[in-house]
Amino acid sequence: MPPIIEVKDLTKEFRTFRRREGVLGALQNLFVREHVTVRAVDHVSFAIEPGEMVGYIGANGAGKSTTIKVLTDILVPTSGHVVSNGFVPYRERRRYTKHIGVVFGQRTQLWWDIAVIESFKLLKEIYEIPERDYRQRLDMFSDLLNLREYLHTPVRKLSLGERMRCDLAASLLHNPPLLFLDEPTIGLDVVAKDRIREFMKEVNRTEGTTVLLTTHDLSDIEELSKRIIIIDKGRIVFDGDLGQMKKRLAKYNQVKFFLKDRSQVAYLSRVQSDGIVCERVDELTYLIRFDREQHSSAEVIRQIVNTLEVRDIFVEEEPIEEIVKRIYLSGEVA
């Protein structure tokens, strides 16, 4: 099957002008503007197969939202090619947007002052959803997302978690083959996040909906997607399987250990050597991160148990957050 989204050499530049400071600067701004071109997305290419759930991540300002906004036809690209769901988005806006679903975690597409159900009815007309399908999906979403009690409440009175669930239902009422989620779990508590993730999995499984999601919460990615695309300063620095990413990019392992009692703290320095440094987690808990190439876990553990009296000891792979943090900070991959 051909990919459902194909992005080739996508570049998006913004032209802004530098604002000078102070009164004189403001006056100067009126007459002479110093233009600055910012390249938010720089020759990005990727392809997504139907039914995939892909996590698209990057630091603030890395270009992930810009990519999503091109794909949802809010922005027109500066150059490059995009074919999504058989359309070139910015050429056929109304026909294209009819067959996609979009959720922006920071905004709502529902009408603020009217009951949720009224917004749903309007969406039914906008997307020309047949009455029977509408009923059926509304029922299904109400159950899965537990919406029933909010349907007659105006959106402005909903909590963030409730609103998010309603927005998610709204974006899927017309059963789009393609769903874009821009930070869908932002600001939500653990339970609300979990409910949304379960729902996404269910929809992906039963309807085969392709999902592209951006997030800052990497547990979203671990829960939902096998594939991860990392963008940094407008360029894609990694695109592949999550497991593969760990294998390829995890540089460190870590050993966490709990000291038997406080007296042991004095001996910590004896464990440390070249490339092995203790980090304090709390009074009795310490962590050693070490380069996987230089040291083996066995060697590190041996050194710890030979020198210190410990109660517990755990070996862990470098958490995905740490890997990603390193990429964000250094901008390079391995």
Added chain:
Amino acid sequence: MPAAAVAGARGGERPSSLFWRWLRLYLEFGRVGFVNALAYRLRYVTGIVTYFIYISVYYFIWKAIYEHSTSIEGFDFSHLLTYIGVGWIIRSFYFNNIDQELAYQVMEGRLAMDLIKPVNIQLMYVARAAGESIFRLVLLTAPTALVLFLVYPLRPPASVRHGGAFLVSVLLSFLIVAAINFVVGTFALRLQSILGLMRAKFFLLELLSGLLLPISFFPQVFQKIFALLPFEYISYVPMLIYLGKLDDSGLARAIALQFFWVAVLLAIGNALWSWSSRKVTIQGG
């Protein structure tokens, strides 16, 4: 009709079914505008008081002016009072906030939520404003008219025919205002903040629409210029029709010109929107 219209959604459809689907969608937007206004119904009750105060102020000002003359530019006091009173009554109907809505969509970064919808955004805004206007017709225009006709000696329409033509003309006024506001609102896409522009438009509209005083009170030169602009078709022209100051051919011409301006202004708004939405830069997110 509706089931058939929806069933025929894909592939070789008849133009008539396309039209019904289109109508259904924008009627639905109108309904949402109506329901939305419901959330702020208290605002309209205070509106009745505000309108009453406005017109009372004008009543006393013009009464003082007419102490010294019986007729100004062909308006005697009772005509002028009706011109002002009914002018404000219809304003409570044709008036809308499309420009402000668009300005806030842009300032608060919500424009994206409009752009992702597979609809004609201009028609969406106009339809919503229409729903709101219908709501106001019931909760603001009708009670205001009732109070004003009871308190002040306002004249009825010159004839039944003039009354009918007046109603059509007011509907067209609504469309002209909606189209102008959409054009103004569209500037927000490029300028980010249009609060100043909106204020300028507000005062321009009050004056050039003939709401504050009849256009015939202006010097000849200005009248000639205003005749080339759409603004006097908002209030001045419907009021001339109401008062029976246009003969049959003048009446037909006036309504035809209103149609003309609706078409031109909607086309300008549409073109401006297509152009600026391609260049939009959405902040943040």
